Amino acid sequence: MKQKPSGKHYRYSRQRERILEVLRSTESHPTATWLYDKLKPEFPRLSLGTVYRNLAILIDLGLARKIDAGSTFDRFEAKTEPHYHLICRKCGKIFDFGARFFPEIDEEIRRSTDFDIEGHRIDFFGTCSDCNRKS
Amino acid sequence: MKQKPSGKHYRYSRQRERILEVLRSTESHPTATWLYDKLKPEFPRLSLGTVYRNLAILIDLGLARKIDAGSTFDRFEAKTEPHYHLICRKCGKIFDFGARFFPEIDEEIRRSTDFDIEGHRIDFFGTCSDCNRKS
């Protein structure tokens, strides 16, 4: 599910650039705090507020997304190609799944409702191979 | 996505019984506070803590679920049959969609990953007919 960019103009900021780079460089679907910790050495005066503010801007620009995975905190990702999530019930890890996408289900739902459907999000729940091995 | 009940035994409580009844009686996918306000006249000493504690128990019993709809607060539902959600981007309302279910996509995903898939959740995003009419 991609959010449409607002078209609003933003100024350049080094912090935002790096937040996006770090977000793009990881597969861990991190939290704001994780990004903060990661960038703190580079920006010793960085504040969490800045991370949150920039994440909001990146989301508005369509460059990042917030993931609702049932945790008490928000997680983020910068991947913009359509993909789904595999969420592990045991360890909470989130894995991307991009091998298959089902655009046709939007059409199927559209037929039986007057809701104006833009897109969908699918999350698969289960246990990851690491957790399976351990039990 | 249904969570498996833990099998734990719980004592009877009038508050919990009523929370479940009220949750079952509404289609609004309410918040904890909404349930609290709804039941406060009936239990003048009711506390929010009790609502949260009982919601957690109901979820553990498999009688309720938490919904992650991108808001800053949790929303709940008591519907247990498999269904999807239509989430309105404008007003935030959540609608159930039970007319069609796609169990086969679990199988499709299973084939291309070693993740042990139990089930999935789908949320459709767009605008509801009310909001469409207004704009």
Added chain:
DNA sequence: GTCCGTGCAAAAGCTTTGCAGCCTT
């Protein structure tokens, strides 16, 4: 009689925001 559930209030998390100064434009 036990010990779980409740009410109350405090605490805990995560996220947002007001403000003054700095940096981009």
Added chain:
DNA sequence: AAGGCTGCAAAGCTTTTGCACGGAC
């Protein structure tokens, strides 16, 4: 020069938790 962006800190909101008491079993 104007106004967004930042750091800092305080505030805000939702959810959780400790404790003493009352009710379920």
